[in-house]
Structure formats: structure tokens, C-alpha cells
Amino acid sequence: MIGKQQQYYERRILSAMVSVLVLIGIWSMLAPAQGAVFTPQRVDGVTDLTDEAAQDWQPLEIEAQVGAGHLVRTDIAALVDLLGDDGSWLGVGESTMLSVLEYEFDAGQELRIARFSVQEGVVIAEAAHFEYPTNIFDVETPTVVASFKFSKLKLIVDKDGNTTLIPYSGRFEFLRKGGREDAATVRHTSEEEIETLCKLPPGGGMGLDIIPNGLRIRNLGATPLTISIGGNIIEMPPGTSIEGSTSGGELSVKNTTDPSAMLPSVTVDGAGVDAGAQSVAPLSGGNTLVPNQPAGISAGVGTFISLGRGAASSSVPAAGSTGGTGDSPITTLPGPGSRQDNRRNVTIDIGVHND
DSSP, rough: OHHHHHHHHHHHHHHHHHHHHHHHHHHHHHHHHHHEEEEEEESSEEEEEEEETOOOEOOTTTTTTTTTEEEEEEEETTTEEEEETTEEEEOOSSSEEEEEEEEOOOTTTEEEEEEEEEEEEEEEEOOOOOSSEEEEEEEEEESSEEEEEEEEEEEOOTTTEEEEEEEEEEEEEEEEOOOOSSSSSEEOOOTTTTTOOOOOOOOOOEEEEEETTEEEEEOOSSSOOEEEEEEEEEOOOTTOOOEEEEEEEEEEEEEEGGGOOOOOOOEEEHHHHTTTTEEEEEOOOOOOEEOOOOOOOSSSSOOOEEEEOOOOOSSSSOTTTTESTTOOOOOOOSOOOOOOOOOSEEEEOEEOOOO
């Protein structure tokens, strides 16, 4: 009798243990991902760390853990390298204030959420490459939000919040914040020393993919964008997209917009290029960008002045013909019709950097 009771209780205990293990397994699958952290790889100069709630600044030590809710600030001539649990990297330059707004990483759940804020200073951010269903890596400043797709980007923010974004590689989406006209600029220099300078307007948005020998650009905002590549002016209505490349002193621009969308034409030096069509023109090389470095920022970029460009085409040439005036002829390859849209509300200069 005693043996049967013992077996009964053993079975009950075993059943309870199994139930607990099952509940633990279910909870582990449903529980939110634990907060991830960045660990310093290098700390040079005077650098402090605090929790956003406490605001009790302490020296940043090499063994520290930097996670959501933490703020990092650097003094003059200070540098910090931070490596994240997901393999992403942040290089924090001098005179910089960086906030970690949110940071979660869980390989098992295929989740990465990383959001940061740079109020002032210089940060180089490199997002590790993941194809997760939930994959967010954003850096925001007072004037722009930069979303990364396995990308590397340098951000320079002056004391007034004016932001310069320098993408090195990958895929990006840039969305403007605020209302000032000259507060967000995108720069990219190709291997051929052709510089991309994009001034985002209020309400503007830009998708940028850096591809071999060129760029893919999408107008994601509600405001027309104007682009200059090597001195040649490109205008992009909202919703349009292009693929641009340079080779042998020539610029090739293809309008990659979906023809069924029936959007206005992209224009290259005033010549309409419909969806599916392509324009080829010599690079005029007429843009000279003069940096006006903001006080307190030692990164060598600030505001820029376009000092001129080559002559532009004033008429729309027939498909397959050469048009334009002066030293900027345009060759327009056949496309489904021809329209011209000369709206110019904002300027994006992509030119040769002639320092």
C-alpha cells in the first residue's frame, strides 16, 4: 500500500515539474527581449556616462555597459568606440552628446531594435547586417531621422542642430524634422571623387542606396527634390526614383519610377526623362563646395556654398537626340512619352569636390 502511494506522489511531482518546465518555455517565447548593451572598446579623453533618469554623470570606464536610457558625453579631444551585442559599432567623437533611446537584440526571436539620438557632435554609426522581421536601426538629430539598412554613416551636428549626414555604404532612409530650410544635408563622395550633396527640405524624405558605380535615390517626401550631379541639375517630383552613375566624365541617369504611377517626369538640366527612360550627359564639373566649419565641430564640414555650374539645357530634346546649350548637351534615350516639370523648391547638389 505504501509503495503504491509513493508511486502516486512521485507521478504527481513529475507531472508538476513537467508543467512548470512547459510554462517556463512558453514564458520565454512570449517574454520581451532583454535589453542589449554596448561595451566600450576604447575610451580616450574625458568622457562621462549617466542614466537619463538619474542625471548623475560619472566617468565612462572601459568595463561599463551602455544600454537604453544612458547618455554619453565627450569633452574636447575625447573619443569613444562602443561595440553592441548585435555587432553594431558606434564611434563617438569629441564634444558630443549621444543618447541610447532604445536597444534590444534577440537572435532567437530575430529581433533588433536600436534607436539613438545625437544632440550635438560627431558620431560614426555602423549597423550590423540582419534580415530580421523586426530590424530597426535609427539615429535621430534635432533636424533629421536616419534609418539604416546594414549601413555605415557619419553624422555631424552643430550647436544649432544643423546636421550633415555622410553615408559610406549601405541603404538609408532620411526623413526631415523641423521646418528650417538649411538644417539637414546629405553628402557622399564616390570613388571617382564625385560628391553628392543633398539638402533636404522641410517635410522632405530621401531613400539612398549606395551601389557599385552609382546611387539609387528615391523621393520619399511630399516636396520636390532638386539634385546636381557633377554640376548637372536633376529634379525629382514626389514619389519618383532614379539610378545615377558616372563613368568616363559622363553622367547617366535612369528614371526608375513605375510607369503605371503616372507621375511627372524627372528632369535632367531641364530635359524631361519619363519613367523607364535614360539620360546621358557630360559632367559639367561646375560646382565648388566651400566648407564653412561650425564652431566646436572639428569634422571639416558645415554649410556649403555652390559657386556655379556649367550651362544647362533650356529645352526638351526629342527622344534619342542631343539638345542643350553651351557645354552641357543632353542625350535622352527613348521613353514612354515626354513631359517637363521644372518645379525647384529645394536644392540637392551632387558635384565634384574641388578643394
